Amino acid sequence: MIRFLLVLVIVMHTGFSYGQDLMNNNPAKKEYEYFLDFFTSRNTQDHKNALKYIDNNWSEHFEILAIESLYFLRSPSTSLKLLNILQKKTRKQYPRDFDKWYEYIWNKEPSYLHSYYTFKAILHKAIDSRFDTYFLDRDNQSTIRLDEVRWGGVVQDGIPPLRNPKMIKANEANYLNDTDIVFGIAVNGDTRAYPKRILAWHEMFTDQVGNVPVAGVYCTLCGTVILYKTEKNGKKYDLGTSGFLYRSNKLMYDQETQSLWNTLWGKPVIGPLVGKGIELEYLSVVTTTWKAWKKLHPETTVLSIKTGHTRDYGTGVAYQDYFSTDELMFTVPTNDTRLPNKQEILAVRLPSETDKNIAISSKFLKKNIIYQNTIANKNFTVFTDSSGAHRVYFTQNIRFISYSNTIAIDANGGTWKLNEDGMMNTLTKDILKRLPTHNAFWFGYKAAFPEVILIK
Template sequence: MLTAFKLKSFLFFSVYLSVASLYYFQNNSGPKMESEAMANQKEITSYFLDLLNESDSDATARALSFIASNWEESYEIMLLESIYFSRSTAHSNKLLKLLEQKTNKQFGFDYDKWFQWLWNKNATYSEEYYQFKGELHEYIDPKFKKYFSNRSKQSLIRLDEVRWGGVLQDGIPPLRNPKMISPLEATYLSDSATVFGIEVNGDARAYPKQILAWHEMFVDQVGGIDVAGVYCTLCGTVILYKTKHEGTNHELGTSGFLYRSNKLMYDKATQSLWSTLEGEPVIGPLVGKGIKLDYLSVVTTTWGEWQKRHPDTKVLSLDTGHRRDYREGVAYKDYFSTDDLMFTVPKIDSSLKNKDEILALRLPDVSNENLAISSNFLRKHPIYQNKIGTVAFTVFTDKTSAHRVFKTKGLKFKDYDRGSKVIDENGIAWSLKENGLFNSNGTKLERFPSHNAFWFGYKAAFPEVTLIK
């Protein structure tokens, strides 16, 4: 999410909450006190929403009294999120005091510690949390309510780990059918600029990081295939998905929410939330429908190298329809300059630094194995061979540190010029291209889909991943 957005000031949220709460509290007289046995989900939700009505001290007093008297462990996350979005210190202190009393934890306003404590024990929230989360975030964007309300039976992930990232739905605007230009027209790019390169059915395209970081997604048709390229800036991941599944083209966008610091997408038709890393719906009516999008390879390289390999490539134009500072290194400058996280994850694994880059390799249709290979390791080993299940693969790392992976069927390679020429153990020359590895006899070795990621985010999403470093 946007670095310039100072999340903990909640200024953006306060504007929406003041307007929405005025409407809500003028049209809802507040729940009446009654026993826990009679308090249904809607009324429990209303009590917690009353905690945010800071202009009505009687309403918040009644809510605090009910919550304290009828405390359940499932209330922890709702009270914590109420504190998180509270606007005044005095009010926050009242809520914090109750949370500390009921949990016997003294984390103060260190939200990272509170969330990590919650996430490292079994989930305790109940069905009313879905309603509460929907209505709470509806104050920010009315579209958010559909993500959560009445979806307790349609969830594959822990709801308490889903966090608002600081923007509205598509508040970081995806580039839909963006204007592409020729290399000669791309005078704004230096040869050393970082680009994300793709090739689909011979259609080569480059998406400069300096532009895509402001938009986090492009939706287009490339090589005759409907695709969405998703860039999670916080977790350093760019993945290219085929958006059509069994005849349905899923129109994806930026939900505004994160799961373990990884971007969650949404689809326009059902407002289901989708995992960026898995390409499947994780909350909403599409859950359990067997939908999992195929993904293709993305190469992170330099503009100079990509242009040399693909002289006919197209590249993003600065004419995006949006006004942004697209200069190199401007977007997320502060975030990328340190190893600090903007949003914490359940556990920090110190095997690598948080934002050390890894190459992610998995074939879920073949094996449950999941490999994360350190990019630093691959730079030192430009030819790296291994297996996932029964599938042998080779990673070739070029002079720009771009990784390309191929299913090499056990064939060994002894030499690589760090460009496009490879020699196997039998002395046969191979040509390395985006769509395959080819020798002079016409043999083709298939590309193995892969993508880069920051270590912390990938490890959080896949705790059982095997690290090679």
């Protein structure tokens, strides 16, 4: 079906005159159009002419065009001939192992031309008519390598975000088990829980929480849930799921400009919003169990299982195979083996103040339930409870010696109560502010932040 759509839509989009002009190697023809010939024509002679041109005029910038063409080609004979050209020219023997081909491309300097943006737009428009807006005429509006942007297998919002979803009281959530993982948030006293078993099917929710417009973005592939304020400098951005990935991390899009946004950076990376100084503020997300969250927050609301979509929201159903192994669905440029790919880390960063970035192994934190460090010359402390949930606070020069449940004791005997906004000294009423953090899989976070400092 995809191949049929590619043929139909690309022909309509390009408006080429085929037949004799093509067979005569029309000098006005652009190089990338020879690769599109595999989809826009069912004439085997056209394919032969295209293969001959590609072979005789090979250049390094053809590599990514050949790889992406092979990904969608369903003609065994044409695929084999194009693959043979690719292998001969690159001296690499990866057959149809696309992860290997992409790793080869990504681990050298980019060689594609500006016309690659047009090629990518036309090629993917056949899948979703909105896809071409991501790439067409964007060659001067990009901060990431375009050859690292891969289609994730769905159309725009094909994994449907939950927009203003129904929330219910904790005692009404009969579908939840105490051991179910939830992502807990608190904004201006509005406390909510989003079960992993539901959010994994939707990967995003948008809502007003505590009278603040937010988007909770769940990249299932890289194990990251980040809560963003979607209003910046008086402008609200309506975000969705683009259908594309960058280093195995989902790319968001905004509805107004169709710019692509990096989920972990909170910034537009391709499109009209690039270079506008836009970076969304993120808030804390606590990964914990339903039992632990509702015990701390009996007033919490929780996502209703009545989402308006038909899904099997059973525990562990979504992405069951993916979560059960350390294998990746989409490769990244390099693998850092200091931790298993999908081992969870806690991400600690202050992008508005420093480029320093710290990833702390969750396994390490479970053994060190009080952990202190410094970022941007500010001391912070990570407290990890029995459910494995991490909460981080700016703790100035205060050293803590014990922690249990929601109570921490400092070296001077002071007692502090931890909550989602900050921690308060029960005697002096002094307050220490929260440092926003979230969890992630090690491989995905390292791919997004190659210079990250790992603590394990």
